[in-house]
Amino acid sequence: MSRVMIFGATSAIAQEAARSFAKDGASFFLVARNQTALADIAADLKVRGAQSVATHIADLSDLDSLSGLCDKGRAALGGIDVALIAHGILPDQKACETSVDATLGALRVNALSPAALMIRLGEILVAQGSGSLVVISSVAGDRGRPSNYVYGASKALLSVMGEGMAFALGRAGVNVLVVKPGFVDTPMTAEFPKGALWASAKSVGEEIAAAVRKGKRGIIYAPFWWRFIMLIIRFAPGFIVSKI
């Protein structure tokens, strides 16, 4: 039975991944900002088969608190088999373009906070000699686009750092996995027919859980075919990227 720690546990993708782990009887340490939402998710996971669910309310943009939080989770679970970093915001790009503070604020939540967690969790897992460290990035980090480059830059940091850590920590028996989802639908409208590029949070969450079970490391796209779309976009000339 795996011990699963999730940062940003109220995110739709994290919730679906957690449900998949819960079916196998996992134990959880869930961290998020919203107490009511977290309590609802804890109850849900228990009904779906979780062995135990501990919750912790925290502001993940408080960078100084993050190492302590990781230690607390490890102590509560008695070790970590899966650490999933799923928090993030979609910054107001327009506001960021004329505000240093807004940009730095967005980077703090989306990039610095996950980076700090990755370092501390990496240490813990290496010391343990096992476990998966999963970070949710985005296809938006593969190329800078005019409409969302602040978001994209924060995700690019996670992708590159995670890829490097996957190589480095793989030697120690730790699987670092970077997940790059494409267009993800909200759970509210997941059942409506829509364009082929959209995937549900449920399918992405289940793909993450499946990749962890298989012990995958490195970069995965979710769904997988985004790898090919992004391959084309990465090689596309600037005059095309400037328009998308």
Place this chain on the structure above:
Amino acid sequence: MVDPVVKPMSWGRYPRLAQHVVGMSDRHAALPLPTEGSVLPYGLGRSYGDSCLNGGGTLIATRGLDRFISFDKESGEIACEAGVSLAEIIEVALPHGWFLPVTPGTKFVTLGGAIANDVHGKNHHREGTFGCHVKSFELLRSDGTRLACSPETNADHFAATIGGLGLTGLVTMATLQLKRVASAFLGGQSIKFGGLDEFFELSAESAASHEYVVSWIDCLGSGETLGRGHFLRANILSAEEAAGRKQRKALPLTVPVMPPVSLVNHLTLKAFNAAYYNRQSPRVAEKIWDVDSFHYPLDAIANWNRIYGPRGFLQYQVVVPTADQRDVSEALLEEIARSGKGSFLVVLKVFGDRPSPGLLSFPMPGTTLALDFPILGDETFKLLDRLDAIVMEAKGRIYPAKDARMSPASFARGYPNLETFRKFVDPRMNSSFARRVMERA
């Protein structure tokens, strides 16, 4: 980033209406009300006609309310948010020996939708409707009030909301009493019968012996063969009887694209009905099913509603009171056979006399007939009007969850509690169905 374009439809793919969609995923939050216009909760869109649509208005998509709240594995009481589907409840409960007390023919409906339509199933003669097993729910009204409803508390809102078609407010969560089952398998018989007299005899004889009873009718049978069909009856197998059986993993079947015209026409109907009737040669065939193949055969084919083509189809389900059930069923089947229209799967079942808890609940003691018709233009609607006349004459009623065309008069005649119900309609809630049949002239 980008918002997906969504086009909500009902299962019959008729009517097609433009409407806005807002989502709700936090049951503690206020209703996402637009500044003007009406709203209607929308779950999985399995209602067939326009009762789950709100043309020109807004739908509140409830699938985001998909969390379980509690499950007592000893007592079988389960509490969940209203957007949880029955499939999800089964997935969680069945491994612990609990099943839905009442289930419709698809598990791809939400808990909220099952309440709002007070759905029924093959065990109606034993367990009544779905609403009979709802212990409580929370009703969120557009003015922000939250009413805890049960048969004891706010009993009037409870009765109005069960079968209330989403018009009384939004059900955020509900508590349901599940049913103990010894296995995930059913055993019973499929019995060929030659006509309605035999059908009613079998129904009477099986009501006490079998928990699940339903019949398929050859809708093209006429004269000698009128009302012939197959009578299915089953009980849940004991743990010993089911030992060693494995639930079959269903093949991922789908109707992948919309055919240009309906695949259901006189020729295919005739071939299918003859083949289906003759699929077993002995009169009685012993059978064993798993939960999915017994309760949800059509769920095995994704998007089966596409076989009726781009114009969509009308589902038609009525109930006629016990007194004249035989003759009225015969009159309906004759009218359908004469038209040569109708569907592959025509279903006939005798309801029990357990009272339905909702003011607008459909089931009542008597016989219910359900079938679908591809929409072939005006003549389809005229045929259904003729069937309505027969049903009204017999003091029967038509099922709103399947309707897209009944008249306001038929609705008022079938549902004598309508005037009482009106008092509980939320001022901001409305639907295309309600505007069509409930607005006073």
